[in-house]
Amino acid sequence: MTEEIPLPSTSPMQSHHRSFSASDIKRNNYSITDLTVEIPSTTRSTSIPNENSRKQSRWGTLEFKFYYAVVLLVVPLMIWIPVSSSDASQLNYAKYHSRLSQGWIFGRAIDNSDAQYRSFRNNIPVLAVVGLALFLLKRAWLAVIRVPTxxxxxxxxxxxxxxxxxxxxxxxxxxxxxxxxxxxxxxxxxxxxxxxxxxxxxxxxxxxxxxxxxxxxxxxxxxxxxxxxxxxxxxxxxxxxxxxxxxxxxxxxxxxxxxxxxxxxxxxxxxxxxxxxxxxxxxxxxxxxxxxxxxxxxxxxxxxxxxxxxxxxxxxxxxxxxxxxRPSSIPLSYLMGYLFRFIACLLTMEFILHFMYVGAIKESRAWIGDTPAQISMIGFWNLMIVWLKLLLPWRFFRLWALTDGIDPPENMVRCMANNYSTFGFWRSWHRSYNLWIIRYIYIPLGGMKNVFLNSVLVFTFVALWHDLTFKLLAWGWLVSLFILPEMLGRYLLPSSRYGSAPWYRHVCALGAVFNVMLMMTANLVGFVIGTDGIQFFFSQLFGTWGGLQCLVGVIFCLFVGVQIMFEYREEEIRKGIYRRC
Incomplete structure (x- = not known):
């Protein structure tokens, strides 16, 4: 069997379309950019940097060694806070324990309280059997009729x-x-x-x-x-x-x-x-x-x-x-790699739901008495769960389509915690929907001729399309409003003019921190705690001394994280990978 699939080149400087074989997946030299989800390059050809303009790697510099130390200290703390907050000895545990179900990891209960994800998780075996049955039936059909594809x-x-x-x-x-x-x-x-x-x-x-x-x-x-x-x-x-x-x-x-x-x-x-x-x-x-x-x-x-x-x-x-x-075959090695990624994401979600009951805490509003750090981590991990609960069905159904010979666009090509741009976040989150929006709404309305007005119309449609509720309408309008600072920053401090200045990267990082906080606010309102919940969260964050201390720490940690995001994208460019997200 020919194990080839036509997939776009990772570099727009090469051919727009190439034959992607199973041998391409095997790399002798592994790089951190191997974690990048492979999609067609999306940077316009006019904005591709030449070899001389590519920046030298900063991974080994003293600055980034400091960032590594911060990551090694902060990330375990970000995990420990929600895990300890979910312990049965906590005072708020009684308010949400009825939402927990019998789990399978180390005898712990599982937070399977999200109805949307529960309907998918509980039916994975049924969907897998149905998908396998239809796959085998189609293979039998092809074997019997014996006609060209x-x-x-x-x-x-x-x-x-x-x-x-x-x-x-x-x-x-x-x-x-x-x-x-x-x-x-x-x-x-x-x-x-x-x-x-x-x-x-x-x-x-x-x-x-x-x-x-x-x-x-x-x-x-x-x-x-x-x-x-x-x-x-x-x-x-x-x-x-x-x-x-x-x-x-x-x-x-x-x-x-x-x-x-x-x-x-x-x-x-x-x-x-x-x-x-x-x-x-x-x-x-x-x-x-x-x-x-x-x-x-x-x-x-x-x-x-x-x-x-x-x-x-x-x-x-x-x-x-x-x-x-124009049918094409997809290599078995690619399918197996995709299946492995899906299983890895599924197990990650299972461990989160078994050790962090932030979803049940959110549904029960069981955060009274929690510290600002605990409340902020409840919000953060709820956003991470939202990311995973959408990623898993999309990966599952795309895998099903791939086994059937259809290659739909990939969704969620960046991790939720690897976004600092509102525009980039939207392009990477529900990518196939974004492509649909661009083709059928954004371009017909005029595209870049009136970015803000078109964005308001687009996000209003997106919110109402998701659900006919005020909460999501508020989310759509907030996202539309929150793109203004990024647009203003790009206008006042264009990379073409200031990109070589030593201070430029750090100013951009500060702007990106502000962007991240705005995006988290909008998504917490739309998909997690609503307008009432965000008011309580802000009252704790800005209205108490502990909240202000927490805010300073959050800004510092986000600054470090954004610097790593910047360098990761520079590494992608050095490897010939171009993204607009």
Whole structure:
């Protein structure tokens, strides 16, 4: 079997697309940058530094040896504080111990109180069995029919497999999903390349999100009394609340309609050579197909594709179909390495949940009497749990897609604790969603012509798309507001003018510390403790002497951390790895 997959080059100075073989994974000289998640380089070619401008390594300098000493002292303390705060001897333990469950590590209880992550964690065995069954079934299908690997027969198989998967998942509600998909398809075909098409598409899909939420997925009995029997539990399926995860499906519906709209207007229609290596990841998104490819069968196969249906990552219709029309094999060694990374992340999450009950503390507001340092670590580790609880499903479902021959964009290409830029954080966190936002919202609205206004509109949509609540709307507006200091700093102190000055790196680090604190505030409001919780946190941090001492320590530690983040990115550049995050 040919063990090759076309993946983009790590350096934009090389070819935009190259053949990535299993032997490429084996390196004789290991580097710290081997930890960098491999994605296509995202720095514009005009901003690539030349060999002479690359900075000398600072890893061995006296300054960084001091930073290492700080890290060796502070990181264990950051672990010990939440672990000790979770001990049964603590006064607040009684307020949240009922939220804990029986664990499996050293006889300890586990904090499995987060409903979103619990639904994934508890069903990993079921999802793995289903994924394996569909994988084996597809291999059997290919062995029996013995035809060349082209898109036609595989698309039909995926439609059938997806409908079976969806029926088991949503039961009788699969009819509702198919009805919405059909209406959206009719909107696309009716509008074709008309200028009103995007407007109708957006009104329809946003309206569907509001109606889904308003009517809780539309009970059959409310549609007609004769259909009430379909609301019975026996017909509900494994996950009857289909409308909760429909937000992801809605992105695919918009993608199909907009890609078809641009194809009708001949936007992105260019001649491409034969072979998968002629298209890189970005081209697979933007290069249009012949209009015949935008068929109902292909649309259903894309919108309901089993591995990515529940949570993504998000892939555009154009990209999805190019990977069927130009299929490529993925090396087994790459898949095994990806599986190892997933297991390592899963075990990390398990140890955190077994030793740090910060989620249960947060849900119970069981922090009265805690020191500012304890409260700050409760917030920090809750953010780390949010990062992991999203990373794990995305890694799992992407692995499932990779085993099926589809390579969707990678999400979360930086660790939560390795971000200092608001723009970079957004690009790296939900990367596939960010690519979708750029293609279907940001660029159509004008892109860089009005960054702040477009950012407000984008993050308002993002917040409402996640959940129709004030808490997330506040998060969206806070993120939009918090990009202003970074924009101002870049304008007043551009790297092109001051980058060579000895003080520049340290001033940037101070600005980055401020950025990190703003980002943590926004995400604590949106995804952890809400507006009420952040008010209490600030009252302890700024309203007490101990809080002010803690704040000074936090600023110092973040300054050290940011300096290491800066140097890590410089090391990536020295290795030919370019990121905009």
């Amino acid at each position: 082209n898109e036609s027969h595989l698309i039909v198989y995926d439609v059938v497999a997806s409908l079976l998967f969806l029926t088991g998942l949503h039961g009788s509600s699969v009819v509702k999903v198919l009805a919405i998909l059909t209406l959206n398809f009719l909107v696309a075909k009716a509008c074709r390349g008309a200028k009103v098409g995007p407007v109708v598409t957006w009104i329809f899909n946003i309206g569907i999100l509001f109606l889904n939420d308003r009517y809780d997925g539309y009970r059959f009995g409310a549609i007609h009394p004769w259909l009430e029997f379909l609301d019975q539990e026996i017909y509900e399926g494994f996950y009857p609340r289909w409308y909760i995860s429909f937000n992801i499906t809605m992105l695919r519906l918009v993608s199909f309609n907009m890609d078809f709209y641009w194809a009708c207007r001949k936007v992105g229609s260019v001649e491409v050579g034969q072979g998968a290596s002629s298209l890189n990841e970005r081209q697979r998104q933007t290069v249009a197909h012949p209009e015949a490819v935008y068929s109902f069968v292909n649309y259903i196969a894309y919108a309901l594709y089993s591995p990515l249906y529940i949570a993504g990552p998000i892939i555009t219709f154009n990209d999805f179909m190019w990977q069927f029309r």
